[in-house]
Amino acid sequence: MNNGLDVERIRKDFPVLSRELPGGRPLIYLDSGNSAQKPTQVVEVMREHMAMHYSNVGRAMHVLGAESTEAYEDARDKIAAFIGAPGRDEVVFTKNASEAINLVAYAFGNRTCEDPRFRLGPGDEIVISEMEHHSNIVPWQMLAQRTGATLRWFSVTDEGRLDLSNLAELVTERTKIVSIVHQSNVLGTVNPVAPVLARAREVGALMMLDASQSVPHQGVDVAALGVDFLAFTGHKVVGPSGIGVLWGRAELLEAMPPFMGGGEMIEAVWMDHSTYAPAPHKFEAGTPPIVEAIGLGAAVDYLTEIGMDAVASHERELTAHALGALGEIPDLRVIGPADLADRGGTVSFTLEGIHPHDVGQILDDNFGVAVRVGHHCARPLHLRFGIPATTRASFYLYNTPAEIDALVRGLHHVRKVFA
CATH class of the missing domain: 3.90.1150.10 (Aspartate Aminotransferase, domain 1)
Known part of the structure; x- marks a missing residue:
């Protein structure tokens, strides 16, 4: 070769x-489409941090706390650069791509979210495709059940391609979100983003990509793609399990309500209400997967060098x-x-x-x-x-x-x- x-x-x-x-x-x-193997470079970075630098992040006022926080946030910078994101504030750490998609789905129809783009109810529609992984089907089914919205989907041709013949009829003024896979985990098909995104923009809908199978295998640039959200998981990118990424446009992340409540996602807490930290931290309640995030940073370093x-x-x-x-x-x-x-x-x-x-x-x-x-x-x-x-x-x-x-x-x- x-x-x-x-x-x-x-x-x-x-x-x-x-x-x-x-x-x-x-x-x-x-079987790398299931989970990729791990290079020594990733294993050693994680081992070194666990052995010599580990502490909780964003909390401790001592040397180990500072080292751990710096390494964790440096990993966020690396991942932002790897996917072409404008900055670290648009990179949210999750435990996997499933959680990232659920996080976005949670924002729709949530009464605490005042942004009209996330208002969802009977008569509104969600569009996915027939080739999706269950991670990009079930959260939207649950959202439809919760809100009374209608779930619709693109069909797949006999050749294994996304059928766009009825794009204008499927994505309409009733559509609030289109969420499709970037590369199919079964077919290998890389879906055409541009025409779907153009139609979503025409009708005022948001668009999300499940990029779990594309980010490990090709250059992915969120700015060039132009979508609103993108999710992928670390264990397919020669990184560890237990870590995933949600990228979202900054103004959308700011408009979205927190997915979970807890430590470190807050600005201030009273007994009767709380105010929240800015994104991405408002979506990272509790102690995050620190060593896993650092391992994912090492994984994208490894792939970037190659x-x-x-x-x-x-x-x-x-x-x-x-x-x-x-x-x-x-x-x-x-x-x-x-x-x-x-x-x-x-x-x-x-x-x-x-x-x-x-x-x-x-x-x-x-x-x-x-x-x-x-x-x-x-x-x-x-x-x-x-x-x-x-x-x-x-x-x-x-x-x-x-x-x-x-x-x-x-x-x-x-x-x-x-x-």
């Missing part, structure tokens, strides 16, 4: 990739190799785009007559190939294609063509087992 990425050097940063599985099988990890353009180019070549090789396996059906246009490094497929759970088990037991099987927290999308589950191989900066070849050999073996 000639994309400027030294994959063999990168693989040395990930100790788990050298692990030998029972039976002497090498680990072939093709370069997201190089990561995206490498994954594009892997995906091309995978689509070609999988296309030669009889009775294998790829669920999603068959070409590389607006597509990321996730390939989901079925083998006729063989349940994905059996596929995944045989790949793991016999070849050390780790893939994900099931509906991938996107059950409505699988229902759309008339299947209960798929096998998903998802690629990242540390994967190689040889690992994809091992997957293909394993799939040929699976077919022989069930012949």
Whole structure:
């Protein structure tokens, strides 16, 4: 591969990739869409902070408190720069992308929020899509149930693309928020943001992106995208679990009510009322995931040094190799785009007559190939294609063509087992 990425050097940063599985099988990890592995650089930053600098943040008036607070807020600066945000005040730390989306959904229809953009009730509409992860479906279902608003959605074409043929009829003057995935965790599809955003602006609606599958794999610039909110999770960005990010435009975050009450999200407290700190801190009640935030800062440092353009180019070549090789396996059906246009490094497929759970088990037991099987927290999308589950191989900066070849050999073996 000639994309400027030294994959063999990168693989040395990930100790788990050298692990030998029972039976002497090498680990072939093709499940980064589920959760990415962690480089030594991230592990060591977290270990060092926990061992030598740890204290609570924003509270203690001593050296450790100052060091911990500085490291925590430095991580916020790093993440803001990584996604092109104007500044740290637009970056809210959450525990994952699900919490970030729920935080935004909570603001709509909340009687304490006076901003008319967040007023939601019967007759108003929320628009999502059929390809969403459950994290970007269930919070909006709950909001609709809570307020009497109507939930609507974009359908998906047979090729696995967002169907925009009825965009003007779907996003109307009744729409208050459009929330769609940036890159599908099943199809690999990278959705077109510009036309949807343009229509949302025409009707005065806000727009949110679930970027959990795009931020780890391509350069994402919130200013260039132009949306109002964006969410992603740390454990898919070679960072730790337990940390996520909500980015929101500053004036919207200021208008939104706090999601949770507690320590450090306040300005002042009386027995009968409280006033709140400015964003982002008013959304970070209690002791935050300090070491995890610092680890996420180290993760974006690591990816920034490598370069997201190089990561995206490498994954594009892997995906091309995978689509070609999988296309030669009889009775294998790829669920999603068959070409590389607006597509990321996730390939989901079925083998006729063989349940994905059996596929995944045989790949793991016999070849050390780790893939994900099931509906991938996107059950409505699988229902759309008339299947209960798929096998998903998802690629990242540390994967190689040889690992994809091992997957293909394993799939040929699976077919022989069930012949």
